[in-house]
Amino acid sequence: MRDVGPPRLPVRTAVMTVVLLVLLALPGAVDGYVQEYAAWPGFGLAVAVLLDVPRGRRRWAAALLAVLCLPSLSYSYGVSPLVAVVGALGLVLPALLVAAQLLRGDHTRPGRLVELRLSRYLAVTLAGAGLNSLLPAAVGIGDGVPAGLVAGLISFVAAATAQQVVLPLVLRTSDRPASGGGTELWAQRLTLLAVCVAVLWPRSSVGLAFLVLPALGWGAVRGTQRETHVQTFLVCVGAFALNVLGRGPYAAPVPDDLSDPASAALVYSFVLAVCFGTVPLALVVSQLSSMTTYAERSTSAIELMLESATGTLFIAVDETGRTTHWSAGAERLLGWTSEEMLGRSPAHINSQEEVERHAAHFGVPPTHAATLRAMVETGERRDWAYEHRDGGTVMVSLTISQITEPSGRVAGYIASGEDATERIETQRTLEAALEREHESVLRLQEVDHVKQELVSNVSHELRTPITSISGYAELLSDGSLGELNRQQLDAVQRIERNVTRLGLLVEDLLLLSRAEAGHLRLDRRPLDLRDVARESFDLVGPIAAQRSLAVTLDVADAPVTVLGDPDALERVVTNLTGNAVKFTPDGGRVTVTVTRSEGNALLVVSDTGIGISEEEQAQLFTRFFRSSRAVEEAIQGTGLGLSIVDAIVTRHGGTVRVRSAVDRGTRVTVTLPLA
Template identity: 45%
Template sequence: MWNLGRGQLVLPTTVGVLVLVFGAGALAIASAPADTPVAIWWPAAGISVALLALAPRRWWWWLTVGVAVATGAANLVMDRPLDLALWLGVANAGEAYVAASFLRWRRRPLRELAGLDVFLRLVAAAVLGGVTMALVAATGILVLTDGSFTQTLRSLSLSHAASTLVVLPIVMAPAIRRQARLAWELPLQLGILIAVTVLVFAPGQTLSLEFLPLPFLIGAALRFDLGIVAWELAGFAVFVILTSSAGHGPFGFDFERGEVSGLGMGAVLQAFVVATALMTLPLAISVEQRRRLLEQVSSSEKLTSATLDTAATLILVTDLYGEVLRVNAATLALTGFDEPELVGKEIWEMPFAPPGSTGYPAGLPEATDAQASRETDVVTRSGDKRRVLWNTSFVRDDRERPTYVVITGTDLTAERTAAGLTRHLLDAAATTAMIGIDPRGRITVFNAGAVNLLGYDAQDILETSFTDLLDVDQVQQRCHGATGDEAFQQLVAGIGAAGETAPRDWTWIGDDGRRHTVSMTLSIAADTFAARVGYLCVGRDVTEARASQEMLIAALEKERLAVQRMKDLDEAKNEFVSTVSHELRTPVTSIVGYTEMLEDGTLVEPAPEQRPLLQSIARNGQRLILLCDDLLTLSGIDSGAARWERNAVDLSAILVGAEDALRAQLAGRDLEVVVMSTDGPIPVLGDKVQLERALTNLLSNAIKFTEDGGRIEVSAKVHEGEAWLTVSDTGIGVPLEEQEGLFQRFFRSSSAQQRAIQGTGLGLSIVAAIVATHGGEIDVRSAHLEGTTFTIRLPLARG
């Protein structure tokens, strides 16, 4: 989980690392000498920086708090005052945030430690983090205790920078490769390193031999992967610091004798660790870069070899003096000679060159950016002759200087024999008719495909007129009444610049009188010197295909007529709905009006038991009027009769009016309606009344389908160059499987039907139609019993 490219941090691992930060901090304080106010080394610093550098940035705010709590708790449990522990916890968190931010500059992922530029960034991050922590912590020690600001600053800067410089390479190193020598060389090197380190820093050992382990660490950098070196460096640093803090080894001996203070010994130890890291890590990185470069060169060489060996042409590479340096597999296969017989010899001494050959097969080009070409014979080991087209060109370096000569040869032997095979091809049984015609229009070649198609005998049909094969009436129609030779001349006159006529269906007459529909092409037949020697007719029997096409066209025509009838029926339906809605609205309006007059006592005071009946009549009448209005609106949109304004409308201003219009629906309801204010106007181009109607319909739905105690939010904003109008509620929602038909007319979700919520199912279809006419789109996000969010996206009005 820690190494780059081998997975991402997950929450359980992150919590475990925070526990590790706490443990490392407590251990560092416990192992510090008695006369030092701060720990000599603080491994928790490197672990904290690694944690933030590997974690997603959205976790950083709570991870920073977690680092502060973990390191503060480590100081607190080791009997440090609460105020000082909190101060040091904040300092450690600030260090982790600064160093990780520098490593993840511009929100980039943590880079692999595979280059010196990344290592320099790591060093800079370690220094920045260490100085940040030291400044904050030294200030706290100066304020809360009687410690020295300067000594604390120096000691903490070194210890925390060294910790980051030792821990981070472990997580930034490339993945360790499996190598055969790791099975024996690594244990041997590691055993010697451990033995020498223990000997140098053993109790009672006073000689200044701290340099002895360094050659073995440097040897690891030269022999092993960077990940192994990073682990060995970290283990070496931990062992040296712990033993020295206990008074052992060269550094601990001076401390025990009182020749150096605890802080002084800590500074020397950290300088030693930093120097060790600066010697081993850059060397290991350089070795890793060299290994990768060699792998790239090897891959490039393999690619070149594969390219040469898979090429079907002969390829020879020579130096500028004509010595053959390389040949490809095709050259060996064609000539029959082995590679040692060709490589190292002069090009004009090749064993496959014909007798008397001198110089390059095609000569050398006059300019370095040109080519030279020529055909020659090649004699193979078996004595066969092959005809090869040679091309010679120079290979130039970056300064455009010629460095090598590349000779390519194309075997033309097969092409030279192709002419003799043409006759066999024409005579072979085939489904394509090929007919050779002389300039006079007489048939000279009649292949097996033509025999199979028409049934004529090939010998009998020769020297007959080609037009005799065609339907007479069709020839006269297409050749303006011409027949015979005159008709043939008009046919070949249609051969264009491409050398052939476009494929065209003709009716051919077979020997049995059967009519065949043939897709026919006429092309010019020319010899080597482009002299016209005749024509070639290629025909393919498409009788069945054309019959199938005609059946398909007839079927498509029937389908088109059916679609047109359905369209006419839809238009008739819309007209019927519009007419009925108009006719129904007038009497219903009268009913509602007279009902209101009866209810308010204009004519006669109604009896108390009559008022509920009158109210029911008026209420249902209003529902019928709204239904008629919705149907008329949809009918006008469908027919294109609706004429809406196109003015600049402030979308944010519509929110206030919509809230006032729905105040009556909110009466007696326990709903929280929140209207999000905007920072400025949101201009769109459209009809304000219709946009208000779309918003009102969405809000009305939200009120209708949200139970008491719920919440409705409406907002408008500019997002990604569009105006967004959003209505969100915590209502009963719409099941996912039913959302496809949500904007269809008269659609009612199963949730609404089960709860007997009244509605016509036209509101959302009207909203969708209004949004579509404004060039926008509407999205819905909902689920059963999880609320619903509608988002209208409209193009912004251009200023």
Template identity: 35%
Template sequence: MTWRGTARWNWWAWALLALVGVFVLGATAVRFAPPGSTVAVWWPAAGLAVSFLLATGRDRRAYLFLVGVLVSSGAANYYGGRPPLVALCFGVANAAEAAVVHGLLTRSVRRPTLASMEDLWRLLAATLAGALVFGILAGLIVRVGLGGPFLSTVSAVTASHAAAVLVLAPIGLAARARRPQPLGVEDLVQWATVVGVTVWVFHAGQQLPLAFLPIPVLVWGALRLGQRTVAVQLLVIGVTAVVMTSLGGGPFAAAAVTGGIRPETVGALTQAFLATAAVTALSLAVASTQRRNALAELRDEAELSRVVLDTAASAIVVVDCTGTVARLNATAARLMGDSEEALVGRLAADVFPVADRDRVVRTMAGIASGQAPLTEEHDWHVEGLGVRRLVWTNAYLTDDSGRRTHLVKTGADVTDERAARTFVEAVLEAATATAIIGMDLDGVVTLFNRGAENVLGWQATDVVGRRDWPLLHDPDEVARRAAELGVEPGFDVLVHLVREGAPAETRDWTCVRKDGTRRTMSLTMSGIRGAGGHLTGYLAVAEDVTRRRQAEVALQVALGRERQAVEELTALDRTKSDFVSAVSHELRTPLASVLGYVEMLEDGAAGPLTDRQLELVSRVDRNGRRLLSLIEDLLLNSRIEAGRLQLDVRRCDLSDVVASAWTSVNTVTAQRDLVRRVDVAEQPVWIEGDPVALERMVTNLLSNAVKFTPDGGRVSLDLQPDEQEPNMVHLVVADSGMGIPAADHERIFARFFRSNAANERAIQGPGLGLSIVRAIAEGHGGTVRVESEPEHGATFIVSLPRSAPEVNSDGPALLRAGGTYRDQKDDS
């Protein structure tokens, strides 16, 4: 069950219980009505219904409860022996009374209380109105339905119902009130006294006219124990007095026996007693509650004043008319160098740490006459802090007659603020090359530093305090900017974006110096905001950037020329590449024809050749093939430059590629006196690549190694997987040749690069091989690097990614077995 469901169930439970109580009390009151009387002496059911309504406050379900009151009261009257129609009419009258009291008390507040005498007067007025409504209705019912007297009935039931409501309604009003203090011995003694006195006054054998005795005891409770206790005690006294009076006890019943007064009069006297007790006790309870609340508020205000005084950052000193310190806070005591207890009661002139004591004495002497100055400043010599500058604001305290009794001095330490102000002023004056201009919201110049004077040529005396900012700007530029912003030309052009919420705006402006010269200024306009975040002015910081902007323009022109030159060089390079490609294509066809005829001559197609002729033809074939290789390199390089390098990627064994490359350079190495070594992994080395391109890469590396290694040197080729990275394979071509300087390690992979050592030793080659090697390696997702030192050979390492191996695949047996060979020197 939710909280709302629980609250709703509680309301219905209490409402049902209250309606049962209305029925029981009503039936009892009717049953015990005095013999011969047409109405009951007391009707507590009315008080119970009103008390429940007041405890729940202004609730929409009150209408349902009033219907229940009508039914319960009607049933109680019928049960008490009244005719059905009369019982129903009395039920309507009881519901109307409860509705009137509840409506009047909840008309202006949701939940009525007894917090003030106004609340008590409203309760009395509402009770009287409700009782009169019921009395008139009851008089009509008795007159018409029972044939009884109208006026006597009205007076009797009005008193009985008013007394019942006054006795029971305070319980509903005080349902949420707090006890002023916990239950103690005084509560028990007071309760025992009020119950004992009431029982003794109204017991059967007591005939003395002492009905007033319970009221002083009630007053005791009202003054000491609070509204809730008084409300409950009123109920106890009311029930006890009515029941015991009905049983023939107490002074009112005795008066009926000895004085022969009517039963209605006994009831009226009883109700008058209850009404008097209720009004007296409730009045005192409300007054006592107000007094306690006022004292609590006074204590809270005193505590708040003390806390505020002690925690204030400003120094506060209260001095009486004699110049004696009456009170001071912790800040003032710290500045005076002593404790508050030691300073209170001493003369201000004796404890104020100032050099000019005569001035303090004169100020203190003017307190009574009101001649103390409203503000004053002192230099206080504070131990540990040095000299502090304090600004004091003085105010008077007066008594009821208007006589001045005390002077309250509130001092603010402005030493740091003035030092900071001096520092800021020094900074502003030190900025001799930066213009700093302050303006208020209307554009009036309030600050014009020395930098502004130097940059703009105007003196501060010329512009401060005037709206002369238009003198500083080019009017045509201001008009153009106003058209861009859609505003009128004026001060708003400079501060428009800041007014719209931007923190600052930086842009170039053309400013006019006093001598008429124009300068380009980089101006940053920002807002000056107060503590609440609202604009209080503007700050303009400007720097002369005329030369900088001129240099930027010159740089832009130079960059434009450089860009044009680069574009022209790019076009020229593209033309060169196209030319080389075209020429290479044109050379390759006739060269292939030449090599074909050379092969025919070697095969004897034109007749047998002598040994010398075969040697010459062999040299033609060898140089032709070298020229064909150069043409192929040029074509491949052109495709690489154009970004058109196309690779026919498929699964291949890199061992086969290495074997083919080794065979292709075998004709060259076989004629050289070199130690050759090849070491290839025993298992196939599978990669995803273009076998033709890879073979060309390996061939170029081997050709370079042979070319740059003198006879008697060593050339090796290794192909092994990476043990640390199983998904990579390394192809290593090493030689013991002339080596490469460290400065050329990266440059050798550039197109057409030839080292100085190669040029000095007249080693042939266009310088394209290694650039092609890098392009092919990177095209396969790999890398190539070199390790070399001059005269210590060179090692080229190509790293390529592997693919998954195939089952039952074998590579070239010769290379996979490895081997070392030493060839004879070529005599050609």
């Protein structure tokens, strides 16, 4: 838990407290010490004491300080304890307010003077001086309003100057080094000393008092901020002390027979002029120095980043288009050095044709400046062709940004970009390759179209001779053209079988041609897929009976109604079942299943045959495709069966899925929407 008990004052704070109490006691201890000088610069010391105390203990410190001030006030002014309490509060409470405002946000240490805004610093100190002057003004009114106003004004000036003299020594100042050399700084110190002796010691040199200000201003500009505040403190305290001792231009009495209040007002006015002529100046110089140092560091960092980015081009131009920065990346990419380009327009390394190309894109006049402004307004990144110093061409992907001053005036532009030559060449090569590929695809499509027409025409033309051969073979086979011996009859039967196979092939080709051309006609009507499966199973049954295979049909108990062409769907079942029987060795098993699932009709044909590899499954529905295993084992087929199945099922709004593994069988699933 944070300690907020009574504070233990550090040495510096204790010393300032003792000095404050001594100043409060001087009017009663020194004969002739006028009340107008009382306790100066006591109010500044009160604020400084409270600035030295951590925030959590500041109220305790203020209470302790008020208690310590009571004896000194009672002794100096001969007032009652109650009046002394009022006077102590009139001193401490404004000091507490000033300390709290100056340390706002800093809970532990005195604030940094260079980080305070000058307006806020002056406003806080003047407000504190105003509060401090209320009590003397109220007391002075007892002798009349003019007397009260004079007392309040002198107290206000005294409190304000007290803060300006003391606080800069307590608040942390800038650590900027002196801008002047050692000889110059010693010359300023000696000059200040000589001016102070010449002005502040004699009693009749009122007209020369202003000479102190130039000497102090010299130190404020060329010396450190800390030394400036020390010099200001010494000059002001020295002028005040000499004035109290009767020396200097403002001491009373003088030939003009100044009154004590007038003499005090003059010395406070001098101190006020000195403080407000040096403290703000030193503060502004320190702030400018900090800003300059920060700007120089930022500029150096930015320049270092720009120069280290050797792969990136950075070009800065002013509002007239002249180059103000040419980065190392620009030198590497374009070959032109910064010495050759600074002060010149980069437009001369862009051809007029290039400018016109970009101007046409933006729809602006064909000038370099108009094109750059259009890029800034749109924020678009463009590829610019630059002339390399060796005569070649470099393509740069460029972005233009506008440099705007805080006032809104356009100060110039900065271009950043990267070498895009290789990318553009690659892009052009890729575009050419894509164009060639597109042309190849068109030619392949044309070839495929010609092939389809050829297949269709040939298939149509083959039907007539096949029909003729089949008819004559049938006449020979049934003896209509004479009796044949056994060998002749066997030959005719072979002809019939091969003609039948050829006819089926022609029919398959015609069916595929019509399907691919979108001319496949389907007589779709509601039908039970179970009946289709049974009829196809009866057709394949005799073939399977010649083999040692277990062929089974498993259909649902309820009707599986779809909207389809019975002949086309029968061909689907026949092709799938025939393939399963053909590619399953003896001893295997073939199963045909018809079921319903999630609003669809499912036809599943599975077998335990030779299967097909995953690499070849993607080509299953390609015309004339036959697996490598089927070719090796010389299994008969045209490679059109699954193509026909896929074409018919697709026209029915269904899908075909195949799952297979080598020597582990195949499972083909046909999904059709229920009617």
